Amino acid sequence: xxxxxSLILLSVIALGIxxxxxxxxxxxxxxxxxxxxIDKGREETGAANIVTSVVVNYRCFDTLGEVxxxxxxAIGLGxxxxxxRKKEKREIEPASxxxxxxxxxxxxxxxLFGAYISIHGHLTPGGGxxxxxxxxxxxxxxxxGCRGRRVSETGIKTVESLGGLVxxxxxxxxxxxxxxxxxxxxLSKGELNSxxxxxxxxxxxxAIGLKVGSELTGVIDHLVEESE
Amino acid sequence: xxxxxSLLILLMLVAAIAAIFFKDLINAVIASCMVSLIASIxxxxxxxxxxxxxxxxxxxxxxxxxxxxxxxxxKRYEE
Numbered sequence: 001x002x003x004x005x006s007l008i009l010l011s012v013i014a015l016g017i018x019x020x021x022x023x024x025x026x027x028x029x030x031x032x033x034x035x036x037x038i039d040k041g042r043e044e045t046g047a048a049n050i051v052t053s054v055v056v057n058y059r060c061f062d063t064l065g066e067v068x069x070x071x072x073x074a075i076g077l078g079x080x081x082x083x084x085r086k087k088e089k090r091e092i093e094p095a096s097x098x099x100x101x102x103x104x105x106x107x108x109x110x111x112l113f114g115a116y117i118s119i120h121g122h123l124t125p126g127g128g129x130x131x132x133x134x135x136x137x138x139x140x141x142x143x144x145g146c147r148g149r150r151v152s153e154t155g156i157k158t159v160e161s162l163g164g165l166v167x168x169x170x171x172x173x174x175x176x177x178x179x180x181x182x183x184x185x186x187l188s189k190g191e192l193n194s195x196x197x198x199x200x201x202x203x204x205x206x207a208i209g210l211k212v213g214s215e216l217t218g219v220i221d222h223l224v225e226e227s228e
Numbered sequence: 229x230x231x232x233x234s235l236l237i238l239l240m241l242v243a244a245i246a247a248i249f250f251k252d253l254i255n256a257v258i259a260s261c262m263v264s265l266i267a268s269i270x271x272x273x274x275x276x277x278x279x280x281x282x283x284x285x286x287x288x289x290x291x292x293x294x295x296x297x298x299x300x301x302x303k304r305y306e307e
Contacts, residue, residue, distance in 0.1 A: 051278045117281070125277035133285040140293050216290065223297045 046189030046198040047122035055127065056201045056208075060183045064167065067211060071164070074215040081222045092148045103145025110138035118209030122198040128205040132212025139217045143224050150225075156218045163211030170200050170207070233273060240266040251306045257295045264288040 024030065037054055045053040055063055094100070117124075118131030139151060171183040178186030183200070190197030240263055247259035264287030271280035 049278075126281050127278070130278070130281040130285055133282070133290060137285060137289045137293075140290070220290075220293070223294060226301070 042192060045185060045201065046192060047201050048193045048197075049122055049125065049127075051125070052122045052127050052201060052205070053198075056121075056204050057183075057185060060171075060204070063208070064171070064183075067164070067167065067208060070212060070215055071160075074219050077219055078222055081226050095145050095147055099145045103141050107138055107142050107145075110141065111135060114138060114209070114213065118206055119202065120195070121205040121209075122201045123193060123195070128208030129212055131205075131209040132214075133216060135209070135213035136216030136220060140220050143220060151217060151221055153218075153221070156214045156221070159210050160214040160218070163207045163209075163214065166207035167204060167211070170203055174200065229273075233270065236266050236270060240270075253299050253304055253306060254296065257292050257299070260295075261288050261292040264291070 029035075037050055037058065041050045041053045041058075042048065045057040047053040047057070095103070114131045114134035116131070117126040117134060118128050121127030121131070142149065174184040174186050175182050178184035183204070185199040185201070187199035189199055196202075243259045243262040243266070247256045247263065250256040250259060264283055268280040268284040268288065271277075271283055
């Protein structure tokens with residue numbers, strides 16, 4: 001009975017997807033906006049990576065919403081897991097020597113890679129979101145390798161608030177100085193393909209990297225603490 | 229090139245079906261991690277390195293870790 005119901009539901013969903021995709025020609029862009037970004041993106045924003053110019057310049061308000069969603073999800077997880085805390089301290093079994101040594105060797109390298117991805121978001125593929133996740137995975141490795149060591153919760157919250165604050169303040173300054181819309185690019189564009197270019201884009205992406213990295217580190221911290 | 233991509237898609241399908249049928253949940257997590265990894269390789273072939281990076285770091289690394297932590301708290305084998 002259960003399988004028949006799920007089969008019916010599945011076929012209804014498949015039919016819906018088929019109907020909605022039926023009229024769209026495969027592989028042909030329907031809107032002109034993509035061509036506009038490819039043609040004008042570099043000179044209008046100064047960012048060599050067009051994806052970044054869309055995410056942080058043309059559609060930066062959506063990015064603010066995305067960051068907020070992640071923030072609310074992290075807060076919700078913290079609120080759910082914080083209700084049952086502080087059990088008796090159990091003896092933590094130390095990690096094996098190979099894992100410990102590998103963790104100590106790899107942790108700074110992964111952190112460096114994450115910072116590189118965040119800072120070079122306007123030049124190479126990647127950006128604040130990807131770099132933040134890489135930083136959080138470095139902390140995950142540290143939690144696995146060096147058991148018993150914890151990131152300070154105040155530090156996580158401070159860095160996270162700082163990232164959000166920088167995003168909002170840069171946006172409001174852009175509103176006041178640069179023009180008539182939120183997060184307008186008020187700094188000089190600089191030379192294409194150099195590190196200090198594209199105005200406020202690197203600043204915002206570094207702020208997003210800090211915010212995402214600290215939020216996900218906080219999530220991992222809550223989960224690991226709960227599982228021990 | 230098209231042969232490599234078809235092979236990867238086939239491997240992805242096998243991994244996705246295997247993730248459903250494994251009774252050991254750790255194996256299922258590894259199989260779903262493989263789906264994400266192959267998806268990220270395919271994104272790279274489709275000239276979307278940004279998405280490939282996000283898929284590899286979130287789908288393959290963080291989500292698997294969260295699942296494994298959850299399995300450690302609950303039961304490892306499905307009945």
